[in-house]
Amino acid sequence: MINNLLPNVHWDNMWEATLETLYMSIAAVILTFVLGIILGLLLYLTDKGNLWQNKPIHAITAAVVNIFRSIPFIILIILLVPFTIFLVGTMLGPNAAIPALVIGAAPFYARMVEIGLREVDKGVIEAAQSMGASQWHIIFKVLLPESMPALISGITVTSIALVSYTAMAGVIGAGGLGDLAFREGYQRSNSDVTFVATVAILIIVFIMQWIGDWMTNKTDKR
């Protein structure tokens, strides 16, 4: 019955594309989380009045973040082709999409990390200092745990943006649901394929949002 309604959908291809999209998204989310937190910490700590207050480093980091945040993703992929080939060895397959995905999303996430860190009460940092906490203690025992709900809700928003980025990466041959919808669906006028791919992407997005919300609530004890 379902095959009559959706005559052009090859379910094994669809499943494979879904797995590729999931793989690209999850790998990119993990790397973006780490790189974004490092960049966000650097932005926050080098800002005026904070632990590593340093105007030149802050200005450079902020400039890099703003530039990469402003380049449209589809152009960023093309700009990063030589870098990707150097890193992954090819421009095809899901792995090739990951460098561009991370470099596109991490600066975006870094700004959210910075905002989250700014929300941490200065008094609590001061209390930790008065107890003799080192800078690493302050980062790992105060700043990150105290801003965790903001870090998690930020990565939730970012990961949903990443899913849509994977669809764009599909266009240059990375595979995944976007690639399938474009080649099999749009170019061959099989609108049923486009439809199913869209539903699959929506399901992934909803699940990510749900996990993110759940974890944000779980960590927020305020």
Added chain:
Amino acid sequence: MITLKKLSKTFQTRTTSISAVDQANLEISQGEIFGIIGYSGAGKSTLIRMLNMLERPSSGEVILAGNNMASLRGKRLREARQEISMIFQHFNLLWSRTVAENIEFPLEIAKVPKADRQKRVKELVELVGLKGREDAYPSQLSGGQKQRVGIARALANKPKVLLCDEATSALDPKTTDSILELLTDINQKLGLTIVLITHEMHVIRKICHRVAVMEDGKIVEQGPVLDVFRTPEKKITKEFVKQVIEPEETMETIRELLGKDDGGTIVKLMFMGENAEQPVINELIRSYHVSVNILQGKVSKTRDGSYGTLFVQLEGNDDSVKEAIQYLKGQQVEAEVLEDDK
């Protein structure tokens, strides 16, 4: 225990420099509860923050438990800070940690092994009266309970000095009293030196041994609490003492009486320690031809003795009143005739 020598802090702004603390000299001994009182902006907060180098002095010295604090940096400063704890007006607890985990925090910093940490947390929870609330998060606690966590956390590493930065200013009067009792208790049990800053004379009266008064960055007056209560010298000190002994309503009534022609003579009597127990008023009524009308009386307890004030209205002919006042001044009571200051 703590010596401040010509301690100064100047803040530079683009156009001017503000002297927050100006040449402060202090000597605080081991086991003492020392209070610093002043209005907001007097520099007391800056002063207490210079004791653990949260604020670096512009000049002068802080010697604390044998350490010249300003000369310490990095690891040595962090080690020294473990002996000086601090509690705060807004408690500054980590909301992401439970009560027990908050108390454990300084022990983690001091790299105490896990088993010892848990044992110590248990002791501290009991000491500050929070048994049963170990697994609550700060957001589930009242202000007084939060400050108890703050105190337990401050005591975790067995410090030599406890700094209290307006520790009771965000609490209601009843909770303030219970926190002050806890501090007195800790001071006696552990022999801990406590330095506190406040703008409430009530706090000084209740628990401090000695007090320093700050105004415009300078320490203008200091001494044992009872002495300062008895003979405040500076205007600002007198204002603070008044906060405790002369309620505002009384002063309004007295001002009204002073404005009247037949208001009689109003005398303010001050009693210290044992003097408070002599039957002065009885004698006054019996031996002099005056009628005595008691307007208001109050006995305040300080750590080192009681301190009482009594406002009385004397009525009679001028000579009798004069004699009566003469008598009062002859007793070991301080008598002050209040004048209409209109």
